[in-house]
Amino acid sequence: MSLYELPRKIYFQRDIFDDLSQILFGEGMNSVLVVTDNNIYAKWKERIEKAMDGLKWDIFSDVFPEPEIGYVESVASKFSGKGYDGIVAIGGGSVIDFAKSVAVKISDPDIDLNSINPFTPLKLKVKLVSVPTTSGTGSDVSFGIVLTDSEGKLALGNYDLVPYMDILDPSMTPNERGIIVPTGIDAFVHSFESIASNTSTPFTDALAEKAIELILKNLELAIKNEERAKDNMHLAATMAGMAFSNSGTALAHALGHSFGSVFHVTHGTSVGLFLIPSIRFNSREEETRKKYEAVARKISIDSLDSLIQEIERFFKRVGQPTKVRELNINREEYIKECDHLAKLALRDSELAFNPVVAGEDDLRTLFQENY
């Protein structure tokens, strides 16, 4: 890519969240809307109240996973015209995406969220501040939003949606393995996809390669809640987010989005499931193969085949499936859906960044072969 969009400031320190009001004052933000979900609010209610001390603030804490567009619009209308300087999103990808969408609607109540695209500036009137509470989605630094409408998932993007400020406080991250693994795998896949992307550059490669190294070294320890490992995972997820937001995600995301929406499997698990088939598919192109080999060398592995084996071993250790059958999905039911899955994946805009053109037949074969 020839354009790099990053947050203006990134704070990275355990417990930095507790100084948030001072940070926001320092940025000229006196009145903010806090957006979060019920789980986060229940867990961190006192901490949030203390961190907001002295500011004029309102809170909305009813964000649900994969926010529905109509719901976003009705919530945004309640908070329009209140003169906020900023919106502070405290949560995972859905919360941050919700906050980005509310920022768009507050800035321009007439805009149709469906119409958000990378080509038309949005001119937000509020500063977006992200406080990610998972280590993986990259939404805290990315230009994307994932919402749902009556037809399913909508992946929208615009560079004006890159948050102004990112507060990385690993003490806000969960201890549950069921969240740490899929979000960590999501960041791992972001890194590989960013590197494979046909718009990758040395700038994004450097971030992604380091993220891969950190995730390989730290995810297992993070599952055991080792503090330093969780710190490193939080940073790695943001680095991977900065990488893919400035290059792209690719085939594994197109396949994973399609699979996840049909079989209702978590995003990180779904994209992880198709990482190895995507590496194999894309490595038929020499330049991409060389990029994967460069990753292998970074982690002291001598070939692409050995890198794939290393990923397989890593996935096994952390409990990330590599085949659809490991999710106890019936073979006949799955094979019957492969046509539909391929059609959905073919229309995923992430394919634009894949280095090798994948047609419907290629996608169907990739799905079928990964049972």
Add this chain to the structure above:
Amino acid sequence: MTDEILFPSEEWVKEYCQRLSNSADYNKSGKGWKDPIMFRISDPDVLKGKVGFDSFILNLKDGICEGTEIVSDPAKTAPYVLTASYSNWKKIIGGKINPTQAMLTGQIKVKGNVTTLLRYASAAIAMVKAAQTIPTRYVDEQ
């Protein structure tokens, strides 16, 4: 050595259309696409006295190019219009700018249903790859 074809020219547009239809990558990534696309040069003055048109339309359907139309009427349009400066079209054809990147940075201005266009973004890459196979000489470099 293969004869180079002048860009922009009717011959180049027709050759492009044929190469798109013969491109396996475009055939598969453009499957399902139904609408004509107009390609427009935003600064036609650079072609003044050399070329009599600043736009052309490709009639694209299901991964095949069914025909072309040379456009000199500024009022003429199409369901999708991609507009860039002459120098940026040269960079895109020459592989110096990725088309997705060019759309994101505003070097190519997009008119039409952007949601649909984004769904066919891999077809855009295949289209550029097909253009790059044409031995091209440029009108300003003669």
